[in-house]
Amino acid sequence: MSPAEVLSLDTPGGKSEALLRASRELGRGQVVVLPTDTAVAVAADAFSAVGRSRLAALKGWDQPVALQILFSRPEALHALAAEVTPLMTTLTEALWPGPLSIMTPVNPSLAGGLADFAPVVSLRIPDHDVLRELLADTGPLAVSGVQGVEMSSEAISLTLQGRVAPGSRRSTVIELDEEREDGPLIRILRRGAVTKKTLQDAVGRAARVEIAG
Numbered sequence: 001m002s003p004a005e006v007l008s009l010d011t012p013g014g015k016s017e018a019l020l021r022a023s024r025e026l027g028r029g030q031v032v033v034l035p036t037d038t039a040v041a042v043a044a045d046a047f048s049a050v051g052r053s054r055l056a057a058l059k060g061w062d063q064p065v066a067l068q069i070l071f072s073r074p075e076a077l078h079a080l081a082a083e084v085t086p087l088m089t090t091l092t093e094a095l096w097p098g099p100l101s102i103m104t105p106v107n108p109s110l111a112g113g114l115a116d117f118a119p120v121v122s123l124r125i126p127d128h129d130v131l132r133e134l135l136a137d138t139g140p141l142a143v144s145g146v147q148g149v150e151m152s153s154e155a156i157s158l159t160l161q162g163r164v165a166p167g168s169r170r171s172t173v174i175e176l177d178e179e180r181e182d183g184p185l186i187r188i189l190r191r192g193a194v195t196k197k198t199l200q201d202a203v204g205r206a207a208r209v210e211i212a213g
Contacts, residue, residue, distance in 0.1 A: 004033070009130050009162030018160050019130070023137045030157035031055055036070070037128040038099050038171050038193075039145050042156065043070075046140040047112035058155045059144050066103060067118040067142045070126050072135035080123055080140060082107050087176055087184055087207055094202040097127040099171035099193040118142075122173060130162060169193040178207075187212050 007018035022032050029050035032043050042058060044051030046069050056065075069080060074092060078084050082105040091100065101122040108115040126132060135141060151159075172192035177185040184207035186199055191211065199209045 004156040004159050006159045006161060009035070009160055015130060015162075018162075019134050019137070022134055022158055022160055025157045026051065026138050026141065028157075029054065031058055031155055033146065033151070033156055033159040034131065034134070035128070035160065035162045036131055036143065037097075037126045038169055041143040041145055042149055043141045043143045045112075045138065046142040047110065047114060049113050049117070052112075052114075052117055052142055054155055055142055055144065058149055058153060060148065064118055066120045066122050067114075068101060068122045068124065068144060069140050070124055070131070070135060070143055071140040072125065072132040074125065076140060077123060080107055080110070080121065081105070085176065085178055087178060087186075087203065090203055090206060091174075091186075091199070092125075095194060095198070096125040097132065098125075099127065099169055100124065101171045101173045103173060103175040103189065124171060128163075172199075174199070176207075183208065185210060 007021060008014045009018050022034065025032050026045050029045065029048045031054050034041060034043055042055060044055040074096065077092060088102060101124045103120060103122050106115050106119060106121045170192045172188060172194035173190040175187050175189055177187060186207050186209045188196060188209065188211045196209050196211060
């Protein structure tokens with residue numbers, strides 16, 4: 001198998017061809033390298049068991065992981081998450097698109113066995129116009145950073161080259177604990193571009209924000 005083809009997103013004509021090819025490859029259960037608003041990532045169709053398996057093999061995952069899933073429209077949150085609470089809605093309306101990932105149990109009724117593969121997922125709408133254009137066509141994608149990935153691997157069918165946000169900022173990862181006796185808590189699991197103050201400002205007195213110890 002020949003090395004993955006590289007297509008550019010930096011010109012209008014090149015972008016159209018690159019997105020079309022990427023959509024086709026992802027629809028076939030292939031793994032594609034693409035730029036996001038935080039870093040370069042490897043991606044597969046979130047609902048494809050073949051695609052997820054290829055992504056797992058490429059990343060060296062030998063046990064279930066909390067998949068990062070990117071999607072294009074806020075309405076998709078209701079299909080992907082087991083439950084969408086008012087606090088989650090407040091956060092997403094204020095901070096999406098952007099580098100905020102919300103850890104949540106996945107909707108168990110989703111197609112493709114996603115819940116069996118990843119009972120907990122990390123959900124986000126990226127602040128990247130071209131990537132959202134692709135996501136609008138493909139549907140949700142499971143993604144992971146290219147760290148530790150052999151970029152010449154035959155498991156990668158296509159590489160898209162284009163803009164990544166300056167500084168390759170990483171997303172802030174949070175989980176919501178809304179059943180506490182002392183009130184709802186937003187727990188920061190990984191610090192990133194969205195700060196504790198930004199989160200607190202977004203929710204006001206509706207919840208406290210803490211950094212996990």
